[in-house]
Structures are given as C-alpha cells and as structure tokens.
Amino acid sequence: METSSTNAQSGAIGILDETIVLEIARFHPEKDTEPSYDSFEVPLRSDWMVLDALNYVKDHLDGSLAYRWSCRMGICGSCGMMVNGVPRLTCETLLTSVAPGPVRIGPLDHFTVVKDLVIEMDEFMGKLQKVRPWIVRKDNYQPKREFIQTPAQLEVFKQYSLCINCMLCYAACPVFGLDPSFTGPAALALAERYNLDSRDQGAAERTDILSQHDGIWDCTVIGECSEVCPKHVDPSMAIQQYKIDATKDWFKTWLMPWGNK
Amino acid sequence: MPQYKVYQPATYRPRMSPYWFFDRWPYLKFMIRETSSVFAAYWAVVMLAQIRSIRHGAWAYARFEHWLSNPLIIILNAVALLFVAFHAVTWFMLVPRVFVRQMTGSGAIPDELAAAPNFGAWIVASIVVGLFLVGAI
16 A cells, blocks of 8 residues: 555656566465466556566565565665566566566576575575685784775775675576586685685685585586676676686696695 | 474475576577587597698598588588687687686776787688688788
C-alpha cells in the first residue's frame, strides 16, 4: 500500500500506461524438487528497475516471493539475479531495457537455491576466506600508526578493491558451474588485490594456496566474469596477472633456489 | 553446519547442461576459440610438411603441391584459415588482459591501443606476403 501511495504522489512521471510480464523462478523447499516459473503482469514504468518490479510483485501480487535486496543503488551487491539468462544487479537494470518482455528472472546460476530467488552464500564466503583477504605481515610487526601508501601504490590495486561481492561473476563463469571447487573470479581478484598492496607481505603464502588446479589454473579465460561485473573490477585480468606472477615465482624458485620467495 | 541449516527442509542444486556453451554467444565464442587451436596445429603441421618436401627436392615438392590442389584439401585449408584468423584475433585481444599490467603496473592504456601493435604487425606481414605472392618482391 505504501508503494501505491508513493506512485500516486509521483504523478505521471515515469508511467507508460503499459505492462510487462515477469516470469519469476519459484522454488518452495517444502514442496518442490526443482524450480518452476510463475508469470506476473506488472506496470512498465520508465523510472523502474527490475528490482522495483519485483518489489511490486511482492507488495501487490504475491507476498510469498523470496529474494534478497538492500541498498537499491548498486553498492550492497545483494540483488544479483539472472535476468533473461544474464547475471545482472536488478537494482541497476532498467525495466524498459528488457521490454517488451516477458522477462525471465531466476536465481544466480551455479549456486544452490534456498527459496525462489535466494541462493546459498556459504560456499562463496568460504572461498573468500580461503584466499586470506587481509594484510599479511611476515614480520609480526605491530604498527603504532598506519602504513604509509602513496597514491601511485594505491592505484595499482584500487580497481580490484571495488568488488561488492555480488557474485555475478560466479554466475557468469561456466568453469565454476562445472567445477564448484574452483576458487572463482571474485575471490581470486581479491587475492590479487592484497598481493598488489604495498603493505602486504602474504603473496607467497596465497600463491601456495591458489596456484593449484582449483585456483588460478582452473580459469580458462572465458572472460564473462569481467563483462558482467557491475563495478568493472575485471577479475579475468586479475587472474591472468596472478598466473604470470605465479609462473615467474616458479621459475625463480628453480633458478634461484636459495632466494627467499 | 550453521544453526539455520538444521531447519532448512531442502535446497535445489542446479546442474549444467552438457550443451551449456549454446546458451549464450560469449560461451560459444569461447568454444570456437578453443576449437580453433586444433586448426592452428593443423596449419603448423602443413607448414612442416611443406618444409620437409622442399628439403627432399623438386619431385617431393611437386607431390606436395599436387596434394594441396586436392579440392577437399583446399576446402579444409580455407576453413582452417578462418579458424586460425579467429584464433589470432582472440589472442591479440587478450594482450590488454595479460601484458599491459605487467609492463605498466596499471591498466592505464586503453584496450584497443594495447592490442593495436599486434594487429598492425599482422597487417604489415600480410602486405609483405601479398607483395611476395604477386612477384613485387
């Protein structure tokens, strides 16, 4: 009802006098063995995102629809879903961009579905933890003040620090779909973010963990992770950089076995 | 196991179709790129055979040319050329993904500019080969 009054207050702005059909994946864990699709007709408004249309369904048509969302401005990374087969943040996807429909909305590919559009995130969180995404110091130095870093040093890794953990890159990655043990794009980009950080000394430690078959070498450079990334983090590039650095390190260990990795 | 999972009745784990690469054009393009390496290998074998026939004299080279003039081989080579060209383009486009950061420390160079030297070298090499074929060199 609150949504209706808000619409009324906004007058004719954005209202196109048209409707659009959403085909939304439904999975009830107590009744279903696999998802099916329900159709809903919603107003087509030029100022609505796909998430607004889902909120309309939830508020007016079927209150049992389950999905995640929070900030509505591409920051929290909660509302990632498959929109017409492509992983998108629904809060950043204009409804008119997928018109005339029908628009097929499903949970992110390759993840376990808990209910409707809600996926299980524990698997992803475990992968994030695995790459040791924090500043590792060899010297156990307890700083009394912050580590100094120049703007140039920040620029080297800044792009990889913009990830919002929306998991679109995992949904776009067939390697993860075929091999769930693959560490995956976001986690590997995060590892590279810390490897490139001038304050960090944990690159060798991470390489021991990630220069494995289910780490960087599982990536076959399909590149769709970078294409769907809403923050232009470019995880594909991060992984390829990581491969080169791991290769150089491997050669160094052979050429200079006395050297300190 | 997290506490909430104790009360979770069931979940659904999707399985990928064996034909997943037909779902979207970028995936199909990836598969074509990977398949094209077979044709690149074939091209290398043909070139090695050509060098071998040159080494064995005029008669061997004439026999090699006769093999090349087989219509089936002409069709195969035409298809291989398309795949190898596609293979080259996709690998040239990976240059921005791989080397730019290694050389500059940042991605300051636009992708198109980073890939341009390879395409430039390809065009120059093609012109030189073309001039050689028409007898201008």
